[in-house]
């Protein structure tokens with residue numbers, strides 16, 4: 001969800017105002033994705049690297065997350081949205097981890113769109129945690145395959161993403177879904193995240209529909 005800071009800067013406002021608008025954009029996109037019948041949507045909310053930001057900004061984002069988790073439950077219920085988490089739960093402030101676990105549990109059986117909040121998430125960190133889990137489960141090193149690693153990722157039942165969208169014109173992976181995104185299509189939009197509406201999501205999907213996916217093979 002890139003561009004919150006730039007959005008605020010362009011209006012001579014504080015970066016935190018950009019995150020507040022970013023949260024509103026996230027709500028619009030979750031609603032649009034749910035209405036369109038999309039099955040999975042992962043939002044990169046906070047990376048393992050984002051702790052380097054000022055204490056004020058980190059505190060503000062965490063506050064927004066907490067507020068979002070609580071305030072949106074009725075909306076999730078209405079739209080049968082299931083909330084999930086990707087990332088290192090152990091590194092999150094206990095209050096956030098508690099709320100997150102609770103909302104994930106309450107929405108567990110809801111069968112609509114699955115919204116995965118990548119929070120304290122890093123692609124490398126996820127792979128390291130997966131390998132550690134495999135080791136603790138007693139997996140013999142010589143038996144390890146792609147399927148073994150995939151089975152120990154944060155949400156092993158969630159399919160690999162078809163499309164990874166970046167806002168604000170960034171052409172980087174930024175440690176996002178490194179394993180799962182191996183064959184994902186990328187879409188980069190110049191639109192800053194707080195300005196995202198259903199229309200931007202539609203443009204991304206229309207672009208995706210024109211792609212020819214080969215997964216390393218050939219199609220003709």
Ligand code: FPP
Pocket residue numbers: 001002003004005006007019020022023026043044045046047050061064065068168
């Ligand atoms: C990246 O833009 C954005 C973030 C690191 C924070 C995203 C968090 C939210 C939108 C609020 C919480 C959302 C949910 C769904 C709970 P940036 O700050 O790097 O912007 P810049 O690249 O313009 O500086």
